[in-house]
Amino acid sequence: MEEDYIEEKAILVGVNLRNDRHFDYSIEELSNLAEAMDVEVVGVVTQNLERVTPSHYVGTGKTEEIRQMYEEKGANVVIFDDELSPAQIRNLEQDLDCKVIDRTTLILDIFARRAKTNEARMQVEIAQLKYLMPRLVGMNASLSRQGGGTGGGFQNKGSGETKLELDRRKIEKQIAKIHKELEEVKAQRETQRKKRQKNALPVVSLVGYTNAGKSTIMNQLLERTNPDEEKQVLEKDMLFATLDTSVRQIELEDNKKFLLTDTVGFVSKLPHHLVKAFRSTLEEAREADLLLHVVDVSNEEHEYMIDITNKTLEDVGVVDVPTIYVYNKADRANIQYPFVSKNKIYLSAKQDVGLDELLEMIRKAIFADYEVQTLCIPYDRGDLVSYLNERANILSTEYVEEGTLLKVELHVSDVNRMKAFKK
Template identity: 45%
Template sequence: MDTKFTNQPTRVITIGLNLNDPHFDYSIKELNALAQANHMQVVTTVTQKLDHPFAGTYFGPGKIKSLKEIAEAQKAQYIIVNDELTPSQIRNLEKMTGKDIIDRTGLILEIFANQARTKEAKLQVKLARLEYQLPRLRTSASVRLDQQTGNGGGYTNRGSGETLLEMRRRTLGRQINNIRHHLKSVNKTKKVQSHQRKKMTIPTVALVGYTNAGKSTILNQLVKRWGTNESKRALVKNMLFATLSTEVRKLTLPNNRKFLLSDTVGFVSKLPHELISAFQSTLSEAANADLLIQVVDYSDPNRQLMMKTTMKTLKKMGIHGIPMITVFNKADKVGKHYPVQEGNSLIMSAQDPTNRSINALVKMIEQRIYRNYITVNLVIPYNQGQIISYLNTHADVLKAKYSAKGTQIKVNLPKPMLDRISQYQI
């Protein structure tokens, strides 16, 4: 059930089972942050410590009775559960508490639905929600259609009709197939665009990491300094999942070196598997990147858990073997000296007023994505002006002068580019 955006947040209670999980407190804290991101006010949190959930009700019967009383006293409209529940658990909890139940997966899907802006993101979210809803269709809908048509319910047609539940399942199945078909078309277009960028030999860098770690802020700082279109900034909000769509920006450094930078959707623990598959195409920029930058909130005491979540999610999506820089952002919040580089890690602040943090990050990026570039001397005939234009756009032209044979240039470029014009090398 979708929450409606009004001036007053929806009052909710969050609940969770502690199954001897050392990270349980953080998980509940994150659940409350997710609820707030969905314009909800968490009025209280109810937890229970058990060895395993009750099969049919999640909580024990005594705790459910207490939960019902608390929900009524607090005038809560929803109960948000810290785990993904089975359809029967949701039904039983709703019946016993008299409140609508939203599990963690349903909450995350609802946030994504409210935050999606592009056509692709909306399709992906709709697909994920339909796949989540399909096994949760209520059995109360199992009423025979032939019993509602007024045909008398005679012996000849008894049991032959289609139930409302079966009809709804077929309808959802058709919608899922239609959306998958549309997304295939979108994915084909994105693959063509990605292939064209690869042909241009412009290196690609992707920002990945936990939601609300500061990826979009870093992208905006880089665009402000070196972007080709400064007005194209990414949305920045102090909330989970402020960015759902992949943002790609072209950056040009003072030495004319260029690279593409993408800001991808943030991760969260217990990310629904429906979204992992649905957002496979959204994260294609990360899968095809020459370098990944994992952005970590250095001020969060749970940062190690966040890093594990990020790496686990990347692995689930088949993204591995790509060089990575780890950026520990928001060092200013804990009074840590910055910027400090240690190997492939950088402690920094995207809000650094001196720009030293961003400069240090760009230097690290440049050292890694241009590692395989080579410097050569070329003589380009005057009738091959398009090659000069191409090199000026896509390579680092260090020196140029004119001679009787043509334009003599010293250029820094990737080897695949040289292979196409090697006949002009001297």
Template identity: 50%
Template sequence: MQKIESTKVLIGGVSQNQPYFESDLAELAELTKANNMQVVGTVRQNLDHVVTATYFGSGKLAEIKALAAEKDAQSLILNDELSPSQIRNLEQDLKLPIIDRTRLILAIFANRAKSREAKLQVQIARLQYELPRLRIGEEANFMQQGGGPGFANRGSGETKLEMNQRTIKNKISQLWHELKAMNVSQQTKRQQRQRTNIPTVALVGYTNAGKSTTMNGLLRLFNPDTAKTVFERDMLFATLDTSVREITLPTNQKFLLSDTVGFINKLPTQLVKAFRSTLAEAANADLLVQVIDFSDPHYEEMAKVTNATLRELQIADIPMIYAYNKADRKPGTQFPLQTGEHDLVYAANDQTSLKLLAEMIAKALFSDLTQVAFNIPFTESKWVAYLNQHAHVLSQNYSANGTQLTAEVTSTDRQRLAKYVVNR
């Protein structure tokens, strides 16, 4: 099915006394816009529990039908993941295509996936979602990387008659096999990076909080000549791929910085599982920097969602800096401002902010640095070059016995060069 362009839709949901229901609906509207759809009306109903058969109550269904006719809406997008029977019953009652929150997010991911790895992850998640929703005897367009309203037609496609449950299960198994092969390659790269003893930092957080902007700002500030920036745009899920870049501080201290896929409330479980490999950069990091959109009135809830998603991914016990971004968009906010040992209010487009963030990262990563004096023979000059590249050299002189050098080094480097240490 072709991607829907400027389709008029209604959005809605059932509030079961959730404290953040209205912010969820506002987020649903942004997700809808991100999928090139125009929101022409919003419906909401307060119930203790959703109606098992139709999600909404019968009175609300009549109201929705009338509103859809008035607004010329072509679809109804709902804030929860619905059961196959709920979707079927709603479509029969309302005579409208129903898109639940999970299907909408899968559509956005399908349209944004660029790398082969991201495309595989999205396709696996999409097939897992569609598997229990196949309708026997119904011929429908079921594209290789599409599948339903809002999905892009990116393959020749197969009908549901051809792609029965067994075929889909086999396809999922095949895709997992291919993805695991790619994961082995990614794991090998991670192991190679770990052998260099360069610490790693992962940017995590809600989608569109400013992770890519923060990464690019640090690259431009500290690596202006060699910086290869990452894609950034003010939109939900601007990128699905994890990018890794090396940052070199003025002290010659280096760390690897990764920009991970953004989180969102009610992120489909299929996507969480499929993207687990992409988020391995965060799981193996020495430090996490959670970027939070401080200008959003619901920033505290967004931070809770990020923390909950990290727990779901079993990413725990890793030191974290809470970086409250976009302070420049919040009138009256002083920035940059370090409000605690691990808390920073900043703006990713402000150099002073980025310098303070880098100082906090350096303090967290290199807290074990000690000042050590070395006397390195001229025949071992490779270690002089090593220290000048990997340590903060405070002084360097020459004598008849070799190079006398004082530097701030990690415990690992001190042990590696122990035979050259000058005892004072």
């Protein structure tokens, strides 16, 4: 797929429906998406409409304007800022005589390029196949022409339809096959999740718009608590730099541990097939004890980004999970930082300022169910002292005649277990 995009020059086309106040940002985001696929944007054509034109998405005069700009700028692809119908793509390609793609295709291509794990690749492939299915109908005519041109002239009239049915069946089979494989991966993920729950490790999940700084925050928290190069995740100033869910264990100084998971970033007009495909990955967020909703506060559209992220999370069933809003990149927004207000924190992960405050907020949110107890462990129960050293926060140790006297911060699940030794 990468070869298709070498030295591609694009004209972007967008329709501003009923004066949408987020329209300019949507076009800017489309430009960033194109850039993420190494496509050079050489021109932009926009139109204000009450509703899109069913046949061509844009009006007839606009189609001619696109064609002129396309030829003047030496472009070789036209990218539309919405999902086009099969008929619209066919009509536009006919009239413009060039390659036409829509925002959905562009996002699917980016996801296909970025997917590293088998699971992410399979999820992207399902989304691509589901997108392709209805578009086979739009390709019906060209398939008939191909069939007719194989040597039999018009005698071979029905072969296009036959080919269409074969293609459709092939895609359905492929989707079913990948679904089956994904179910197995999902079962493994479920087993891992149950194992983590058994170990009583709280889960904190990073969510947010793409390029908000989730990976930077994950790396900074790892750096603070467990510096290990191998555990760092990819950071890049690019849309959808990381797609695969990363899970890392964060160990605090007082022996408390939690799992930090990173999820795929969101974007406006995220193809619904893709949201559905990544549902299992986003289940990490659904099962989390706490969400860190990372926001690029330096972007003027950050409130809009929050809405899109919350709406997408709702669509995959992530509701009622306690959330800390992490307003990142505060250094670029001329906002005082670090600054904490209830469940919000303003910080700069890149400048490494505000991360200690964030850790403290996480600690308070997920370790509320701890109690301070004084225990006296007999000397012949060294196993319990070892267990507490590993699992609890020992505040003080004293050796008395009856045994080891410990003042310890215990998780509620261990309080009953240590009942007999309570002082």
